[in-house]
Amino acid sequence: MASGEMAFFARPSSSAVRIVAPSGKEQEPVGTKPSPRKGPYSYTCHICDCPHGLTRICLTSNLDSTQRQCRNILIYGSCKFQDKGCIYSHPSRDIPSPAPPESPVPAPALPAQSVNAPVFVPKTPIPHPASPAPVASQYYQSQSSSSSSSGAIDPTAAAAELRDDNDPVVAANANAVAAVAAVTPAKEFIPFEPYGMAESMPVPEGSMMSPYANPYAAQDQAQMLEYDAQGADLFYSTSPSFVRQPLQYHLYTQPRPEDLQPRFFVPDDIREELQQRAENIHTAPAPGLGLPEELQGYHSLIPLEPVTGERRKFGNWYSAVYRATKASDGLPYVLRRIENFRLKDVEAFSTILAWRRIQHPNIISVREAFTTSAFGDASLVVVYDYHPNSTTLSEVHVRSKQPQATSGRGSRSQDRIPEQNLLSYIVQIASAVKAVHDAGLSLRIIDATKILITGKNRVRVGSCGVVDVLMYEAHQDMASLQQEDLTMFGKLILALCCHHPGAPYNPQKALEQINRYYSVEVKQIALFLMGKPNVPQGKKAIDQIVDMLSRQSIKKVEEAHSAVDRLEAGLMSELENGRLVRLLCKFGFINERPEFALDPRWSETGDRYIIKLFRDYVFHQVDEHGRPVVNLSHVLTCLNKLDAGTDERIMLVSRDEQSCLVVTYKEVKSCIESAFNELGTAAAS
Numbered sequence: 001m002a003s004g005e006m007a008f009f010a011r012p013s014s015s016a017v018r019i020v021a022p023s024g025k026e027q028e029p030v031g032t033k034p035s036p037r038k039g040p041y042s043y044t045c046h047i048c049d050c051p052h053g054l055t056r057i058c059l060t061s062n063l064d065s066t067q068r069q070c071r072n073i074l075i076y077g078s079c080k081f082q083d084k085g086c087i088y089s090h091p092s093r094d095i096p097s098p099a100p101p102e103s104p105v106p107a108p109a110l111p112a113q114s115v116n117a118p119v120f121v122p123k124t125p126i127p128h129p130a131s132p133a134p135v136a137s138q139y140y141q142s143q144s145s146s147s148s149s150s151g152a153i154d155p156t157a158a159a160a161e162l163r164d165d166n167d168p169v170v171a172a173n174a175n176a177v178a179a180v181a182a183v184t185p186a187k188e189f190i191p192f193e194p195y196g197m198a199e200s201m202p203v204p205e206g207s208m209m210s211p212y213a214n215p216y217a218a219q220d221q222a223q224m225l226e227y228d229a230q231g232a233d234l235f236y237s238t239s240p241s242f243v244r245q246p247l248q249y250h251l252y253t254q255p256r257p258e259d260l261q262p263r264f265f266v267p268d269d270i271r272e273e274l275q276q277r278a279e280n281i282h283t284a285p286a287p288g289l290g291l292p293e294e295l296q297g298y299h300s301l302i303p304l305e306p307v308t309g310e311r312r313k314f315g316n317w318y319s320a321v322y323r324a325t326k327a328s329d330g331l332p333y334v335l336r337r338i339e340n341f342r343l344k345d346v347e348a349f350s351t352i353l354a355w356r357r358i359q360h361p362n363i364i365s366v367r368e369a370f371t372t373s374a375f376g377d378a379s380l381v382v383v384y385d386y387h388p389n390s391t392t393l394s395e396v397h398v399r400s401k402q403p404q405a406t407s408g409r410g411s412r413s414q415d416r417i418p419e420q421n422l423l424s425y426i427v428q429i430a431s432a433v434k435a436v437h438d439a440g441l442s443l444r445i446i447d448a449t450k451i452l453i454t455g456k457n458r459v460r461v462g463s464c465g466v467v468d469v470l471m472y473e474a475h476q477d478m479a480s481l482q483q484e485d486l487t488m489f490g491k492l493i494l495a496l497c498c499h500h501p502g503a504p505y506n507p508q509k510a511l512e513q514i515n516r517y518y519s520v521e522v523k524q525i526a527l528f529l530m531g532k533p534n535v536p537q538g539k540k541a542i543d544q545i546v547d548m549l550s551r552q553s554i555k556k557v558e559e560a561h562s563a564v565d566r567l568e569a570g571l572m573s574e575l576e577n578g579r580l581v582r583l584l585c586k587f588g589f590i591n592e593r594p595e596f597a598l599d600p601r602w603s604e605t606g607d608r609y610i611i612k613l614f615r616d617y618v619f620h621q622v623d624e625h626g627r628p629v630v631n632l633s634h635v636l637t638c639l640n641k642l643d644a645g646t647d648e649r650i651m652l653v654s655r656d657e658q659s660c661l662v663v664t665y666k667e668v669k670s671c672i673e674s675a676f677n678e679l680g681t682a683a684a685s
């Protein structure tokens with residue numbers, strides 16, 4: 001850790017604060033303990049030996065105490081000890097409480113309006129001039145280490161000590177301490193530039209790369225934009241009219257200390273996946289596609305496959321797939337449209353009701369079905385759950401052409417499917433088939449183009465119920481339909497093993513391929529599904545496959561449990577972040593509030609002043625060169641200690657560096673709670 005950072009974590013060994021006389025005045029030798037009433041600078045800390053007996057905060061000053069206004073007036077608005085021996089001056093009770101200490105305003109070189117203007121900060125670091133570089137923070141840094149042994153910390157002594165120095169540069173700095181503190185860059189707005197810091201950050205030992213490196217740095221812009229534009233040119237005759245910046249999935253948590261990663265942030269791969277899905281849901285429909293604006297309560301239709309080129313068929317019917325938003329719940333759904341379908345019997349929809357009851361992790365849920373003329377023809381539409389960023393098994397493993405989904409996961413793998421992945425697919429599909437057969441239904445189509453990969457090795461069978469409506473008139477026997485399901489399942493395995501859709505039509509060659517690359521287990525399953533039943537009743541059953549897969553099923557259950565554990569751990573880390581965000585929201589409600597309860601200085605006085613100083617301590621630290629310290633680990637550490645309300649003490653220094661308060665996190669926490677409760681009570685009344 002950089003030495004500048006260490007200063008943040010330096011823990012004062014004592015809360016005693018020595019008051020030092022300004023130069024030119026006589027100073028009592030350190031160690032003597034005169035009566036607090038005797039001399040202007042000869043008293044010790046409120047905490048250890050003050051007449052107030054305060055144990056909460058320690059206030060310091062280097063002014064004459066008889067002239068100096070009591071800080072309790074400044075902070076609490078009143079002093080309990082005003083008539084009981086407090087040595088400071090108290091204004092008449094009729095006079096309103098003065099404002100808290102303010103930073104000295106530097107000589108007005110700029111018009112008043114410019115004071116609050118955003119500060120321009122060049123992106124490239126500007127070399128700091130020799131003077132006035134070593135300012136107060138540098139002093140604190142050295143003092144904090146020495147003070148930990150002496151037990152005395154005195155920020156105002158910085159100026160005094162610097163003045164004593166013969167070095168004219170340092171002496172000039174001493175005069176500039178207060179002014180510099182007033183215009184310290186800590187108050188400036190510095191745009192957060194995570195990757196801008198990469199060069200200055202140390203690379204942890206043993207790390208393969210800088211923890212602050214942009215994970216996308218290797219990708220060139222064109223590559224990233226390809227993701228952005230993917231599908232748009234392919235799918236739409238007119239290109240989308242908007243320009244969108246490519247999303248950098250890891251931008252928001254960089255830079256971050258590597259050791260904090262597992263505890264405070266969801267793993268990169270999971271976050272990227274979830275963000276891609278969220279982004280996928282919010283893609284807007286391209287104009288000029290001639291799609292209906294509204295359709296039985298669905299709007300914002302967007303095609304999920306190319307609208308130009310070869311028309312897609314579903315059996316004998318032309319078909320199209322759209323994503324649409326349902327007006328009643330605002331969620332995205334998939335509409336599978338079958339063109340030019342004339343429904344002869346509304347009873348055909350009865351099977352859709354049966355499908356709606358099937359909720360299975362490997363089946364895409366069926367929501368509803370209806371007919372519509374909104375497309376200009378008589379269309380059948382079946383509505384399914386939408387799984388963003390998914391792609392079909394065919395696109396990834398079977399089909400010879402390039403993937404064409406709006407935003408599918410990964411491109412087609414030319415490689416053989418690893419045995420474990422293949423078995424995982426087989427177990428999941430067998431589970432789906434079993435659920436459907438147990439419900440007295442049949443899938444009627446088990447094909448690589450209709451099975452979606454919706455996550456890592458996660459498949460779901462789709463397009464359920466459509467064939468039931470289309471073929472309702474045929475009144476086919478359910479038992480034989482289920483037998484057909486099993487045969488189709490076997491064909492699918494052959495197609496996947498050979499990653500070719502024509503493989504099932506040359507089973508001999510396909511089995512040779514399986515022999516070469518896969519285990520006997522896979523071959524036996526494929527043979528059983530494709531072959532003739534060898535059971536007395538003359539029928540194959542999905543339960544037989546489930547039995548054959550029992551060993552694999554146990555493995556997959558274990559893997560699924562591990563995956564759940566991993567996700568829960570990720571969720572847990574975000575849970576912590578949620579806690580910190582709530583804390584930051586409280587800060588936001590309290591700090592810099594312009595007016596509350598008719599008091600324009602509410603957020604600057606009383607407990608709120610401590611909160612303001614704590615905010616500065618957490619976020620507005622500067623290093624020895626006056627540069628802002630953007631140190632996430634400092635922020636997280638402070639906020640966690642605050643949330644826990646620890647007894648650890650920290651020293652809060654006012655912006656003018658004229659006073660400091662030594663408080664515990666517990667005390668800051670209670671200040672925040674009381675200030676926030678005040679706001680909450682007022683909001684509720």
Ligand SMILES: Nc1ncnc2c1ncn2[C@@H]1O[C@H](COP(=O)(O)OP(=O)(O)OP(=O)(O)O)[C@@H](O)[C@H]1O
Pocket residue numbers: 304305312313321334364384385386387388389390391392394395404405406449450452462
């Ligand atoms: N429920 C769904 N959620 C998300 N995307 C889906 C869903 N159903 C289908 N899709 C996507 O819609 C696209 C088109 O689906 P479709 O079933 O027509 O597949 P296909 O590969 O084009 O098959 P075909 O060649 O038979 O048309 C696919 O890329 C698929 O990823």
